[in-house]
Amino acid sequence: MKLFKTVKGLNLYLNKIRQRGQKIGFVPTMGALHEGHISLVTMAKANNCIVVVSIFINPSQFNNQEDLKKYPRMLELDSKLLKKNQCDVLFAPEVEEVYPPGLNTAVEINLEGKDLVMEGEFRPGHFKGMLEVVNRLLDIVKPHLLFMGQKDFQQQALVAHMIHRMKLPVKLIVGETLREPDGLAMSSRNMRLDANFRIKAGAIFRALKYVQQHSFQKSILECEKKAMEILIQNDLRPEYFKIVDGMNLRPLKNWDMGEYIVACTACWAGEVRLIDNLVLTKRLD
């Protein structure tokens, strides 16, 4: 596996790959890698790609400076794990490489309000920063395929929106969420949970499952209310639990209003903020 810290070094290498007619698959991450990340690497490999993984903790997407400070950093371990899993290239740049002074990296497109609901409501500016870094990294890596996780449902929806709007020459492939045995979605943040909250965090998946099992039988409002109760009973502090139209991300009032319906939640487990979602079965009629 090659490691590059500069755009120049990476470009020189990837140009050769392109000249050989090989396909480039890109997996952007913030490091502290787990099996969820690795599943995206494996998917890229299965698509016959030369796999580029980036590890970059993007300051512009953190609205909370404490969260940025506490975000786990473990480049050496990550590097070993990637090597073991057939990653071809690791790109681990410093902030100045991604945002050189004088370069305007802002993404100015109409997001049709998709950035303002759910995560956008509780993390103002987060998606602007996220799209800025993804667009910048796509410009640097110029991959054929981009691999992202369903775990960050709103994130991948906004990236799909950006790719469509800006007509970016890349295809987004979304990988399913990898979970721990109790259903907790794998996340770099899980390692910050103490033993008590680690157990309680299993309630997030139980709340999502409850809603999946009662969709179309109980009202959306009832489902959301019960899901919030499950979270609160387990000492989690939910910011939201919303059943939304998976296309425009707007909250649904009744089951007939959407075709692709997703339940999404964010909650605090002690000092750790976790998000998760579940695609609810489509109505069969």
Ligand code: AMP
């Ligand atoms: P992050 O390092 O958290 O920014 O995540 C990098 C990529 O890995 C994103 O596309 C995430 O959606 C994806 N990802 C994170 N957790 C999981 C998971 N449990 N299963 C699958 N993909 C994941």
